[in-house]
Amino acid sequence: MAPPRPYWKGYLKLSLVTCPVSMMPATSEAEKVRFHTLNRKTNNRVVSRYVDAETGKEVDEEDEAKGYERGENDFLVIEEEELESVTLESARTIDIEKFVPRDTIEWVWLQKPHYLSPSDEVGHEAFSVIRDAMEAEKVVGISRLVLGRRERAVMLEPCGKGIVVWTLRYGDEVRKPENYFGDIGDGDNDPKLMSLVTSLIEERSKPWNPDMVQDPVQEKLKEIIESKRKSAKKGAKPKGKGKGEEPAYTGNVIDLMSALKNSLEKKSGGKSK
Template structure:
């Protein structure tokens, strides 16, 4: 079932404009969420802002955003200061730049949203923008205010719609060279390379969302259901013997690869992509 739109506004490319809606492409509705209770009373615990010196509760009107210049040295920013740096329009996705598809590294991707026309009047303009990007093999780059925060966004043609990805800013992405330089760039043994390639070939199959199921959530729900029925006490599921991690350490990489290839799969070879 489609969820209610998270955002309503306009998609604009030069003089072409259409009304659109944004809906989250992912959901956390199935996750187990916890509340913090007072164990003695069973009542929920509320969080409040407390002054670190007086230890008194601070009213909403007295709370202010501040930037730390140093220890116990802050610059307070008023609402008008924050408003002055916001986009002129918080309701328009104005595409002012395009880049070739697949040139934005995945590490910049944050959260995806479905973009669709908000009404029949805007469908033609929406379709023209989407098809033009698809045929030109480009994605659009723009800015948008979501959750009171200005975000860089990427618009990607996808099927009959558009996927909008919020993007991390450049200073939020670490330089990979700082980490890769720690990895020795040595030539690999051709025989071992061939053996690993054989292992990969045997395990290559078609993608399925079953590969990314969350077993922890399922087990938590089982425990919650069991605790909700005191008459039926259920013991936590114990891992099967063959699921337990082996305590033996294989030091020889070649021996480990040979051992991996010796074991023949019990089932038929999975379908390849």
């Protein structure tokens, strides 16, 4: 596989300080168990190709172009190079407009993380100045950036020697929480229940650990593939699954009290998992 090429190249700018940077997505599909589509009848790979909608003839890759529909079935071909001449500053430059205290941006606005690094030796120091000052002041930077033919607000947060750039959702891309939470009570919780639930939380608190984001299904798929590889004839039968039974919920206060007490006893009795 090809080494990860920079997904975006441009400049990071703070007032009169500018440095060349490159960026790549922080997420990747590369390690996922990937499947190809096969033709069951021939066992050959299935590939997709483009055909002309009118003539039905195959279209060569170099003839595939981006078309802007200016009328019905009337397309203006726009070349990639032409797209690059779009006049927005934010197409090439992350110009930090303002700084806000860290953690004041609700998580719900965070859309997609990217890793930003200096791309040339000339900018190492300038990059470090911007990063270290944000770190020292406990702030994140806010800017605009064109990615995937959209201009979005982005948040810049120092992360070790680099900077994480989060694209942020537009105002109308987050649904109004009032519409969902409007009917929820403010919580006149019984103090006894509160003290039980806080004890439960304390008991079950753990430090963050990447093991918490392991995927049991991926492991299982790998096992299935492995067993199929071994048995040339037929794949091992998947094991019988447990019945998915819906639990009974904890209804009233008395239930809640005894359930919370049970949780605490259960936990302190045995060793933690």
